[in-house]
Amino acid sequence: MMDPVILLYSIFFLLLLVIFLLLLAIFVLAKRKSDPASQSDLVLLAEGKSQSILARAIKQANRILVSSELKGIRLIAQEKLAGSGLLHEYEARLADLEKHLVEELDKKTTELVGRYERAIGSLEAAIEKELTEQSQLFDKQQATVAGAISRQNELWLNSSNQVIEEARASLSKLLSATESQVKVELNGQLEAVNLEIESYKQHRMRIIDERIIDVLQDILNVTLWKKIDLKDQSDLVYRALEEAKSENAFGVVKK
C-alpha cells in the first residue's frame, strides 16, 4: 500500500510536469509565431503535436489523478477502517483492561481491607493484652507503694517519737544544766559581792587608819620635832634606807 504522502507528492509532480509541458508548448508556439517564413507549417505541425501531447498528458495526468485519488481514497478508507478497527479494538482492549483493572482493584482492595482488618484486630488484641498487663503491673506497684508508704509512715512515726523523747531528755538535761549553771553563777556573784563588801570594808578601815596616822603625825610633828637631833635624824634616814633594801624597794642591785 502506497504511503498517502508519497502519493500526493507524485500527483503534485505530475501536475508540475503537465504545467511544464504546457509552458513549453506555449513557448514553441510563441517562437513559431515570431518566425514568419515557415511558421505556419511548423506551427500547425507543432500545434498538432503539442495538442496531442497535451491531450495525452492531460489524459495521463487525469488518469494518474484519478488513480491517485482513488488510491488515496482507498487508502484513506482503508486507514479509516483500520483506524476504526483499531479504535474498536483499542476500545475493546481498554474495556478489557478496565475490567481487569477493576477486578484486580477489587481483589486487591478486598485483600487490603482484609489485611487491614486483621492488622487492626491483632493490634487491638496486643493493646488489650498490654493494657491488661499494665493494669496488673500498676495494681501490683500500687500495692507495693501502698505497703512502702505505710511502712514509711510507721518509720516516721517511730522516729518522730524517738526525736520527741530525745528532745524531752535534752530539754530536761538542759534545764538541769542551766539550773546548776545559774546556781554557780549566783554563788559566784554572791562571793564577788561579799569580796567587794570586804574590800570596801578594808578600804574604809585603811582610810580611817590613815586619818588616825595623820592626826598622830601632826601631834608628833609638834611634840617630837625639836627633840630629835641631826644625828638621830641621820640615823633614822640610814635605817629607813636599810628597811627599804630589806623590802626590796630598790629592785635588782647593779654592780
Add this chain to the structure above:
Amino acid sequence: MYTEKDIFNLIAKTAYTVPELRSRLRLLRDYIDFRLFSGRSESETDVPTFLATHELSEGDVDAFSLWTEEFFAPFTRDEANNLLNQINERARGVPVVDLYIPFVPLRPDVVKWGEFLRANVDAFVFFELHTDPTLLGGCAFAWNGVYHNFSLRYYMLKKRIEIREILNKYVNGLW
C-alpha cells in the same frame, strides 16, 4: 693612759650627789681651760696656782687632790673639748635616786648614804637631795619612777592595827 671612763670613775669616787658631780665637772673644765687655753706658761698653770686663784669647796679640794698628772695627761689642746664633752655625756646618763629628807644633812651623812646606795643599788648611782619638812623621821625616795615612803608615817601605817587597838582600849576605858 686614762680613758674617758677612767676619768669619770675617778671623778665619781668623790661625788655622791648630782650637784657634787656637776661641781666636779665644772672644776675639771675650769682647770683644763686654765691649764691649756689661758695663754699662761706651764709654770703658771700648775695645781697650787690654780687652787690659790680659785675659791673651792672642801669637797672640790679633796677631789682635786686625787687628780694626778696622769689623770690630766689625756687632756691635750686638740682632745680636751672632745674628752670633756664625752665625760659630760656619761654624767647625763647616770642613775639617780631622789631622796627626800626633813633636814639639811652634813657631808659625812651624804658620804655614808652615798656609799650605802652604791653598795646596795648601783655602783655608779647618785642621789638628788630634796628637803621635805612634812616627813617626820626616816626618809622617802623615788627610784625608777616609783615613790617609796619610809618615814615615820610608814612605820605608823605598818603598826596601824596595834595603834587602832590601843586607841580602842583607850576609848573604851574612858567610856
